[in-house]
Amino acid sequence: MSREKVFRIAVLPGDGIGPEVIAEAVRALRTVEQQLEGVSFELQEFSVGAGTFLECGNPLPPETLEACRQQDAILLGAMGLPSVRWPNGLEMAPQVDLREQLDLYCGLRPYYLYQADLSPLKGMEDGRIDFLIVRESTEGLFSGRLRPMELTASEVRDQMVISRSGSERLFRSAFRQAMGRRRRLTLVDKANILPSMAYFRGIFQEISREFPEVETEALYVDAASLHLIERPADFDVLVTENMFGDILSDLAAGLVGGMGMAPSADIGDDFAVFQPAHGSAPDIAGRELANPLATLLSTAMMLDWLGHPETRRAAGAVRKAVTEVLVAPRNRTADLGGRLKTAEMGSLVTETAARLLSREAGNQPGD
Ligand code: ATP
Numbered sequence: 165m166s167r168e169k170v171f172r173i174a175v176l177p178g179d180g181i182g183p184e185v186i187a188e189a190v191r192a193l194r195t196v197e198q199q200l201e202g203v204s205f206e207l208q209e210f211s212v213g214a215g216t217f218l219e220c221g222n223p224l225p226p227e228t229l230e231a232c233r234q235q236d237a238i239l240l241g242a243m244g245l246p247s248v249r250w251p252n253g254l255e256m257a258p259q260v261d262l263r264e265q266l267d268l269y270c271g272l273r274p275y276y277l278y279q280a281d282l283s284p285l286k287g288m289e290d291g292r293i294d295f296l297i298v299r300e301s302t303e304g305l306f307s308g309r310l311r312p313m314e315l316t317a318s319e320v321r322d323q324m325v326i327s328r329s330g331s332e333r334l335f336r337s338a339f340r341q342a343m344g345r346r347r348r349l350t351l352v353d354k355a356n357i358l359p360s361m362a363y364f365r366g367i368f369q370e371i372s373r374e375f376p377e378v379e380t381e382a383l384y385v386d387a388a389s390l391h392l393i394e395r396p397a398d399f400d401v402l403v404t405e406n407m408f409g410d411i412l413s414d415l416a417a418g419l420v421g422g423m424g425m426a427p428s429a430d431i432g433d434d435f436a437v438f439q440p441a442h443g444s445a446p447d448i449a450g451r452e453l454a455n456p457l458a459t460l461l462s463t464a465m466m467l468d469w470l471g472h473p474e475t476r477r478a479a480g481a482v483r484k485a486v487t488e489v490l491v492a493p494r495n496r497t498a499d500l501g502g503r504l505k506t507a508e509m510g511s512l513v514t515e516t517a518a519r520l521l522s523r524e525a526g527n528q529p530g531d
Contacts, residue, residue, distance in 0.1 A: 168202040171470055174235040176228075178213040178259075180444025181454035181506075182241025188456035188510030189239055189463045192482060195514045199481075199521035200474040208235070212258050213444075214248035224258035229265055233435065237466050238262070240439035241459065245446055252313050260309070262437055263301045268430035269330060270337040271299035271409060272465070273441055275416045275426065278490045282421035282500060285393070293420055295399035296345065298338040299409025301430050303330050306406045326360040326405065328367060335371040337431070338403035342378045348400035349375075351382040352408055364405065389415060413441055424455025424499045427462035429469065438466040448498075452505040455497040457486055460513050478521065485516035 175190065177183035193205050210228045217223040223243065232238050243259045250256065262268070277283050277293035307325035314320075342349040351368045353361040365382060372380050383391060385408045392399065392412065396419055404412065417426035423442035430437045440458030448454055460482055467479035489495045489512045496502025497509050504512070 169472060170204050170206050171237070171472075171475070172206045172208065172235045173466075174232045174238045175207050175209045176212045176232075176238060176240040176243075177209065178241040178243040178444065179215050179245050180242055180446045180449040181442075182213065182243065182444055184241075184449070184452070184454045184506050185440060185456045185459035186239065186241040188506065188514070189459050191510055192460055192463055192514045192517065195518050196478045196481065196521060199518055199525065200478055201525075203472055203474040212240075213243035214245040214256050217248060217256055223256040224261050224265075229262070232262070233266070237470060238435065238437040239463065239466060240437055242440065242442060242444040244444055247446075252315065254309075257309075259437075259439065260306065263430050266432055266435040266437070267302060268432040268435060268437055269300060269302045269334055270431045271297075271301040272341070272429045272431060273297040273299060273409070273413050273416070273426065274461075274465075275420045277420045278425070278487055279421075281493070282425065282490075283419055285396070285419060293396045295396065295416070296341055296401045297409055297413055297416060298334065298341060298401060298403040299413065300330065300334045300403075300405050301409075302406075303327060304406030304408075306410075324358065324360045324405070324407075326364045331364055331367040332371060335368050335403060336374070338401055339371065339375040339378055342401040343375065346400040347377055348379045348381075350388070350399060350402045351380065352385050352388045352402055352404035352412065353382065354385050354408075355382070356384055361405075368403075385412070388412065392416060392419065417441060422455075422499050424458050424497065425461075427458050427460075427465055429462065429465045431469070436466070436469055438462040438469070452507065453498045454506045455499050456506050456510045457497075457513070460510065461486060477524070478517070481517040481520040481524075482513065484520055485513045488516050488520075489513050 177186040197205055212224050244255045244257055274296045280288040280290050303325040305324045308323040353364050355361045355365040417423050426441035428441040440462055464479040464482040467475040497504050
């Protein structure tokens with residue numbers, strides 16, 4: 165069959181459960197590819213992370229970064245191990261380096277409650293939680309994270325950097341996301357205490373005038389944490405700085421089933437990285453316990469972002485497959501209270517997605 169469009173994907177499995185969940189993403193891409201017309205994926209694997217540091221002294225070798233720049237998208241597992249640290253005690257975070265190096269300023273973290281029983285909240289219904297956190301990913305309180313630090317110093321300061329250009333592009337992206345959803349955008353800040361956050365809010369208000377169709381509100385980060393638990397169904401899109409986004413993302417994941425249910429994308433003007441929101445989870449690595457759904461849903465975000473009608477069709481099928489698979493209470497990995505192993509969950513979703521695509525095309529599976 166002639167293939168018109170080849171998408172080149174850099175695959176970065178990384179550390180801990182990264183390779184296990186990425187194996188399921190690769191399986192999904194290889195399988196759904198068979199059902200797509202005129203589209204194929206060229207997957208190229210690169211070594212990154214704490215394991216790579218132990219081999220060559222750099223968790224993100226420059227040649228890997230350069231190779232990533234040549235691809236259409238980057239699919240990442242998880243990076244970092246608590247046992248492998250810089251001399252000052254900080255963990256290696258090449259995924260954060262990637263965001264900064266590739267200027268991936270817009271972190272997209274969607275939260276959707278596929279099944280009510282996955283939420284620790286009472287009185288939930290399927291689909292009732294459905295919001296998106298847009299996290300600034302190149303500045304904020306993560307700025308200066310690479311500055312030298314002496315453990316014996318009498319004082320150490322971190323730095324919150326909020327730039328006008330960084331905030332404007334972030335807010336425009338968040339408003340555009342809201343335009344494609346339910347048109348509600350919540351700014352999360354700490355404008356009552358921190359000057360940087362008052363500045364952030366001022367820029368938000370300016371940019372909001374460009375999007376009169378979007379209803380806005382602003383919440384302090386402490387109040388936002390409470391409201392996310394008390395009234396999660398009211399939120400559509402939330403936008404915030406780097407560190408607040410980091411913290412609220414884990415809280416939000418807890419509302420919909422935990423880290424194994426939280427996909428993410430880090431998008432810039434030229435590049436994009438797709439990865440589950442969780443880390444390398446060394447406590448469960450190598451035991452076939454990792455839930456691959458966050459990675460499969462991140463893969464769906466990538467397929468959407470690639471923007472071809474066929475890849476979008478595949479993205480829809482993967483999401484629908486996750487919905488269908490989770491309807492049966494037996495289809496749960498250990499983190500969701502079940503017994504499925506990583507590969508069993510991955511296969512179920514992949515086979516269901518392929519079947520859905522095949523049905524749409526009017527074919528029988530295996531045609
Ligand atoms: P980081 O510091 O990079 O956020 P971490 O390894 O400290 O990473 P996470 O991996 O994000 O923390 O997750 C915390 C815990 O949640 C893990 O130790 C693990 O028990 C659980 N967890 C995370 N991801 C998954 C997953 N995909 N499937 C099952 N359990 C998971």
